[in-house]
Amino acid sequence: MLQVEPVAVPGAPLARRNPVAKLAAALVFSVLLIATLDPVAPAIAIAVELALLPLFGVRYRVLARRAAPLLVGAVGILVTLVLFAADRSGTTLVAAGPVLVTSGVLVTALGLVLRMFAVALPGVIVFATTDPTDLADALIQNARAPARFAIGALAAFRLVPLLAEEWQMISMARRARGVDAGRNPVARLRLFASTAFALLVGAIRRGTRLAVAMDARGFDAGTPRTVARRQRFTVADGLLVAGAAALAGAALAVSVALGTFRPLIG
Amino acid sequence: MNRTDTNRWRTIDIVVAAVIAVSFGVIFWAWGLVWRAADPAFAAAPATQAIMYGVWLVPAVLGGLVIRKPGAALFCEAVAATISALLGSEWGGITIVQGLIQGLGAELAFAAFRYRSFRLPVAALAGALTGLGAALFDFVVWNAEYDLVTYRLPYAALTVVSATLIAGVGGHYLTRALAGTGVLDRFPAARDRTPV
Amino acid sequence: MSGVWVRGFGWRHAGRKRWAVRGVDLRVERGERVLLLGPSGAGKSTLLAALAGLLPEDSGEQEGTVEVDGVDPRKDRERVGIVFQDPQTQLVMARSGDDVAFGLENRGVPADEIWPRVDAALRRVGFPYHRDRPTAALSGGEQQRLALAGALALRPGLLLLDEPTANLDPAGADLVRAAIAGALDEDTTLVLVEHRVAEALPLVDRVVVLEPGGGVRADGPPETVFAAHGDALAAEGVWVPGRPVPSRRARTPAGAPLLTADRLGLPPRLAATELRVRAGEALAVRGPNGAGKSTLALLLGGLLRPGTGRVTAGADLAGRDARTPPHRWRAPALARRIGSVFQDPEHQFVTATVRDELALGPRRTGRPEEAVRATVDGLLERLRLTRLAGANPYTLSGGEARRLSVATALATAPRLLICDEPTFGQDRRTWLELLDLFADLRDAGHGVVTVTHDPDFVAALADRTVVLSRADATGPAPADRTVGGDDAPG
Ligand SMILES: Nc1ncnc2c1ncn2[C@@H]1O[C@H](COP(=O)(O)OP(=O)(O)OP(=O)(O)O)[C@@H](O)[C@H]1O
Ligand SMILES: Nc1ncnc2c1ncn2[C@@H]1O[C@H](COP(=O)(O)OP(=O)(O)OP(=O)(O)O)[C@@H](O)[C@H]1O
Ligand SMILES: [Mg+2]
Ligand SMILES: [Mg+2]
Numbered sequence: 001m002l003q004v005e006p007v008a009v010p011g012a013p014l015a016r017r018n019p020v021a022k023l024a025a026a027l028v029f030s031v032l033l034i035a036t037l038d039p040v041a042p043a044i045a046i047a048v049e050l051a052l053l054p055l056f057g058v059r060y061r062v063l064a065r066r067a068a069p070l071l072v073g074a075v076g077i078l079v080t081l082v083l084f085a086a087d088r089s090g091t092t093l094v095a096a097g098p099v100l101v102t103s104g105v106l107v108t109a110l111g112l113v114l115r116m117f118a119v120a121l122p123g124v125i126v127f128a129t130t131d132p133t134d135l136a137d138a139l140i141q142n143a144r145a146p147a148r149f150a151i152g153a154l155a156a157f158r159l160v161p162l163l164a165e166e167w168q169m170i171s172m173a174r175r176a177r178g179v180d181a182g183r184n185p186v187a188r189l190r191l192f193a194s195t196a197f198a199l200l201v202g203a204i205r206r207g208t209r210l211a212v213a214m215d216a217r218g219f220d221a222g223t224p225r226t227v228a229r230r231q232r233f234t235v236a237d238g239l240l241v242a243g244a245a246a247l248a249g250a251a252l253a254v255s256v257a258l259g260t261f262r263p264l265i266g
Numbered sequence: 267m268n269r270t271d272t273n274r275w276r277t278i279d280i281v282v283a284a285v286i287a288v289s290f291g292v293i294f295w296a297w298g299l300v301w302r303a304a305d306p307a308f309a310a311a312p313a314t315q316a317i318m319y320g321v322w323l324v325p326a327v328l329g330g331l332v333i334r335k336p337g338a339a340l341f342c343e344a345v346a347a348t349i350s351a352l353l354g355s356e357w358g359g360i361t362i363v364q365g366l367i368q369g370l371g372a373e374l375a376f377a378a379f380r381y382r383s384f385r386l387p388v389a390a391l392a393g394a395l396t397g398l399g400a401a402l403f404d405f406v407v408w409n410a411e412y413d414l415v416t417y418r419l420p421y422a423a424l425t426v427v428s429a430t431l432i433a434g435v436g437g438h439y440l441t442r443a444l445a446g447t448g449v450l451d452r453f454p455a456a457r458d459r460t461p462v
Numbered sequence: 463m464s465g466v467w468v469r470g471f472g473w474r475h476a477g478r479k480r481w482a483v484r485g486v487d488l489r490v491e492r493g494e495r496v497l498l499l500g501p502s503g504a505g506k507s508t509l510l511a512a513l514a515g516l517l518p519e520d521s522g523e524q525e526g527t528v529e530v531d532g533v534d535p536r537k538d539r540e541r542v543g544i545v546f547q548d549p550q551t552q553l554v555m556a557r558s559g560d561d562v563a564f565g566l567e568n569r570g571v572p573a574d575e576i577w578p579r580v581d582a583a584l585r586r587v588g589f590p591y592h593r594d595r596p597t598a599a600l601s602g603g604e605q606q607r608l609a610l611a612g613a614l615a616l617r618p619g620l621l622l623l624d625e626p627t628a629n630l631d632p633a634g635a636d637l638v639r640a641a642i643a644g645a646l647d648e649d650t651t652l653v654l655v656e657h658r659v660a661e662a663l664p665l666v667d668r669v670v671v672l673e674p675g676g677g678v679r680a681d682g683p684p685e686t687v688f689a690a691h692g693d694a695l696a697a698e699g700v701w702v703p704g705r706p707v708p709s710r711r712a713r714t715p716a717g718a719p720l721l722t723a724d725r726l727g728l729p730p731r732l733a734a735t736e737l738r739v740r741a742g743e744a745l746a747v748r749g750p751n752g753a754g755k756s757t758l759a760l761l762l763g764g765l766l767r768p769g770t771g772r773v774t775a776g777a778d779l780a781g782r783d784a785r786t787p788p789h790r791w792r793a794p795a796l797a798r799r800i801g802s803v804f805q806d807p808e809h810q811f812v813t814a815t816v817r818d819e820l821a822l823g824p825r826r827t828g829r830p831e832e833a834v835r836a837t838v839d840g841l842l843e844r845l846r847l848t849r850l851a852g853a854n855p856y857t858l859s860g861g862e863a864r865r866l867s868v869a870t871a872l873a874t875a876p877r878l879l880i881c882d883e884p885t886f887g888q889d890r891r892t893w894l895e896l897l898d899l900f901a902d903l904r905d906a907g908h909g910v911v912t913v914t915h916d917p918d919f920v921a922a923l924a925d926r927t928v929v930l931s932r933a934d935a936t937g938p939a940p941a942d943r944t945v946g947g948d949d950a951p952g
Contacts, residue, residue: 200293
């Protein structure tokens, strides 16, 4: 089933921070780390992320489950590098036709895989600890996002579990009408497309009704909105963002000091 | 009638744009359920990945074609990215940056025609530019270590072609099909429909 | 407290040739309570939307004027509150209290006044939980009450309600009606749309009947209107109180078992249930919202894999496949044997026209094209859909969509028909047609299972009734939760 609630232990010190601050911290951290191709900086970053995890109230098991699909990406990186690596320096380990694996290729692969994890995990952690309503409130109140757009998106987001249920209903309806695909992949693809279309039609119809209901309660009236739930951006929130930048910077600095740093561009 | 009278977003524009993004979030999730077994195969065959790329970019073009207002493509793709992050996408926050860059591509195409034309060629251009945004991001950020001639350039080219065909041309026909069901009756995209 | 003045009002939805409503002249004084009636498609919902200022100029063509307290409600929606039929699409926020606060925020109510007003509104409708309760965890009736609280918190002078109890079980509907009655004060004007007139009458002091072709058919105190126009209105499809419906109980005993459910369940949606459906028998499944009736229908229909227990098909139904459970049958075989009609008809549509929709099932089960055409034409005729053969199923009105969904299930001539809420939101005419259709099928030796909240339909059709109770209710062990059981009298 699609999960839309945050999965963190409530009240964990960093999970409680302002959602905009958490999002900014994750983005700063990720964007800085994306700038390097070496294995050292991301390895430090991953260590930092894992060390901070308890402060966000996220269990290691939860993180492992959410990040597990990245392993598929890691396999992809390895295969692609073996076939298409630009740099094949170092000692040759395997040479069989087009496949040429050198120590250089393996170091590169390690760097890329670690970087992928280091860049992805902050966002996974932050979103696992953030309630969508709080995020929308904070975006409006602390990041000056337009209220109508943020609330509209939030209202649509509430439809996610309903639509996931609807997907199953539509699939069952098709079966009831004698439509199934068996093992034929082409038939499966066509069935998937027609189910997706039905879902989209139903979703837009729901969205139309929802918009009318929102207008009926004065959403479009042009009166300045007040806020029932205050979100504050405090010094601690600012420190979180600054801390993220500092930690990512430190990881890069260590890598530079060790002479392993390889910038993405240049 | 090809364009709406004002550029102000009605509530229905905002909610339906967001709902389009949300639906694709759910469709991609269902895709994962149906084709989970095929995932590693896709990952290991980079070319097929690039060929399928257009599918992920449909929301941007579709949002622009349905809403027909400045910012629609960008908003749709940004919401789609945020939602996949909220739903626990393994890629985390970086999808939001990626989504903004992709949405910007389609947005530029519609802006180039001053939000007045939404015909097939414009849709295809929007698809191509979204694909270009995606390809550039991947070219620089994810594919830096691969060989330029045998991998990075063909991958980027395939991405753009796929986006043009699937997101652009596909988005155009998808909009027509949606209009045929009557759900777009409050949008300019459906005004060409014959009354019943 | 608001007054309504409608003069020569008409509305045509964009993309339609016909006017949804036309030529309506209506004056509602402050504090009046009006029941708005008319057969399905007469334009009741459209008129209500107009009163709420929710028909945007770009979505159709208007004639005449609508005024609430002398102003166009489109310009000033402050005085109007509206609750729609489907609660799921009018809840905006994820937490109950936030949802009530939503309207207050939009109106710019000062922040420190918001929560007291939210709590007051929740109390007025008898909302049983704390305001942090997630809206997704509410039952249909609770959601409906929350939607009512959201409208009341804004202190509307004019309250508009569009079939506020259509999806609810009888107990939930009573609660919502009590909440409405309790929430109305001296100075609230009320306009209510409700198909089931008898239940709504205690809430109103005036009845207005819309004429499908245009204009107002009748207007006045309920007794006067029904005394003068009762017969004609009933014939057109209005549920005039005190007109009994014919009974169509089976006259011959039931035949061989078609389907047997043995400790069938799917925790947490449905507790273990025992059940048997026989040929030539109409079985009704009842129970409160969330008891698992729809889940049971899907399990019996071979569409869901049982979590506990099993479904066994009799040789009469399954032939050679009698040893495999229905959920493992291939889809064409399933469609030939069991027809399923879903709670929401829109879930059921697969193709782009009504005709193709009907032809799909027979084609999938391998009938020759000649036979397919004959079947389709017969069904179109029988269910008054011939005029709509070329229309897109998604554009049909509620009643038409329901008839089509039943017809699609009948197209493959299944031995067993399972229908989820076939009569909800239907006018009297469609209701009677469905009754005849199901009774004829049953008399021809088919099995019919209907899941329904509609006591009149049960009384008119069902030979036996199974009552489910909520899986989370405290009570005996799951195995015994099926009150009434297999052999309870109807
Ligand atoms: N959004 C829409 N677009 C096009 N046509 C519509 C739309 N909404 C309603 N209609 C059409 O307008 C007519 C009146 O519809 P309306 O919903 O007002 O009827 P109603 O009296 O409320 O019926 P019911 O009792 O079935 O709810 C119908 O023919 C319907 O198909
Ligand atoms: N796809 C699903 N996944 C998980 N839970 C579900 C799903 N569908 C329904 N439920 C839950 O299972 C329970 C039984 O649902 P079901 O729809 O079968 O009830 P019902 O008796 O048909 O109710 P109603 O009278 O409102 O139609 C409810 O609590 C519901 O919230
Ligand atoms: Mg209606
Ligand atoms: Mg149900």
